[in-house]
Amino acid sequence: MTCADVERLVDAFADAELPAPTLLAVARHAAGCSTCDESVRGLQELHESVTRVVRAEVDALDLADVWPAVAAAADRVDARRSWSRRARAVPAAAAGALAVAAAAVFWLQSARVAPPRDPTPAHRTLSNQAFIDRLAGKDLRLRREPRSGTTIIWVNATSGGLAR
Amino acid sequence: MAPSDWELVLRTRKGDRDAFRELVERYQRRVASLAVGMLRNREDALDVVQETFARAYQHLDRFKGDSGFYTWLYRIAFNLCVDHQRREGKLGDLRPEQEETEQIGAPLAADGPPPDEPFHRARSTEIGRRVEQAIRELTPDHRAVILLREVEGLSYEEISRVLDCPKGTVMSRLHYARRQLQSRLRELL
Numbered sequence: 001m002t003c004a005d006v007e008r009l010v011d012a013f014a015d016a017e018l019p020a021p022t023l024l025a026v027a028r029h030a031a032g033c034s035t036c037d038e039s040v041r042g043l044q045e046l047h048e049s050v051t052r053v054v055r056a057e058v059d060a061l062d063l064a065d066v067w068p069a070v071a072a073a074a075d076r077v078d079a080r081r082s083w084s085r086r087a088r089a090v091p092a093a094a095a096g097a098l099a100v101a102a103a104a105v106f107w108l109q110s111a112r113v114a115p116p117r118d119p120t121p122a123h124r125t126l127s128n129q130a131f132i133d134r135l136a137g138k139d140l141r142l143r144r145e146p147r148s149g150t151t152i153i154w155v156n157a158t159s160g161g162l163a164r
Numbered sequence: 165m166a167p168s169d170w171e172l173v174l175r176t177r178k179g180d181r182d183a184f185r186e187l188v189e190r191y192q193r194r195v196a197s198l199a200v201g202m203l204r205n206r207e208d209a210l211d212v213v214q215e216t217f218a219r220a221y222q223h224l225d226r227f228k229g230d231s232g233f234y235t236w237l238y239r240i241a242f243n244l245c246v247d248h249q250r251r252e253g254k255l256g257d258l259r260p261e262q263e264e265t266e267q268i269g270a271p272l273a274a275d276g277p278p279p280d281e282p283f284h285r286a287r288s289t290e291i292g293r294r295v296e297q298a299i300r301e302l303t304p305d306h307r308a309v310i311l312l313r314e315v316e317g318l319s320y321e322e323i324s325r326v327l328d329c330p331k332g333t334v335m336s337r338l339h340y341a342r343r344q345l346q347s348r349l350r351e352l353l
Contacts, residue, residue, distance in 0.1 A: 012335065015319075015338075047314045053295045057201075058196045058197045060206070063193065063210075065210070066192050066217070070184075070214055073217075073221065074181065077218070
């Protein structure tokens with residue numbers, strides 16, 4: 001262990017942050033070297049001065065108000081948490097209620113106003129079908145177009161022309 | 165036997181306010197040491213102490229217990245001090261009032277020479293003032309590392325967790341900060 005080694009390790013030595021064998025080696029060297037011993041003592045004095053100054057300042061502080069202030073802040077935090085829990089619960093309930101309401105409205109609408117079926121040509125024809133069928137005879141011939149629902153009526157030439 | 169920090173944290177999470185009060189009373193002085201050392205202003209330091217515990221309460225569920233509770237607290241306090249300094253646009257406000265320098269010097273006198281000796285009292289006051297001035301002149305990072313090590317006695321590993329930097333950085337900052345303080349206090353120490 002040389003003076004240069006100690007200079008490099010002196011902070012960790014003073015802070016007891018060295019492995020035991022290295023700690024011992026630095027201590028042995030410093031015990032026989034006034035320069036290194038002075039470095040170690042210098043760090044100890046610095047430690048004592050800084051500690052004393054800061055602790056004196058802290059001792060002069062009145063910490064009696066800390067807990068009341070922290071308790072008040074904690075109350076606010078709890079109140080916010082409680083509020084946000086409720087706020088989170090409201091949208092879920094609202095969404096549920098909305099879904100139920102929507103279902104009810106849909107059900108009422110479908111029950112009350114049965115949508116009129118779009119009368120396709122085929123349906124329109126059906127209501128007249130019985131009458132047209134009665135017309136069929138020796139002077140008339142009927143032909144039904146199933147897709148369009150149109151009935152073509154062929155009339156005998158002696159009775160008239162072509163009707164549709 | 166006093167309950168551990170972790171037990172108190174768990175009780176606080178369950179709504180036991182007295183448990184949190186115990187944590188506050190256990191650590192308020194240590195957090196105050198860091199805040200006073202960092203900010204050099206008592207009122208600001210008290211604000212930071214209160215805010216540190218308020219934040220700790222608010223975010224207690226984030227504390228996993230894998231490091232010391234006080235390390236976690238210091239981290240909050242350190243960040244608040246840095247935020248405060250950034251907001252104020254300065255590195256601290258050492259009030260030079262006579263009253264404060266007298267108070268700083270008083271414990272030195274109590275530890276060493278009798279307080280009725282004017283020479284020693286003046287010297288103690290002078291040492292206190294110079295040490296305080298030297299600490300104030302350090303950058304916030306160097307100041308924090310000195311306070312956490314010298315005053316709070318944290319290990320390098322714990323300091324690295326508080327400051328969120330590698331252990332090697334802690335060592336180099338500590339070395340630099342100590343040399344700066346020693347060079348500024350050469351005639352006194």
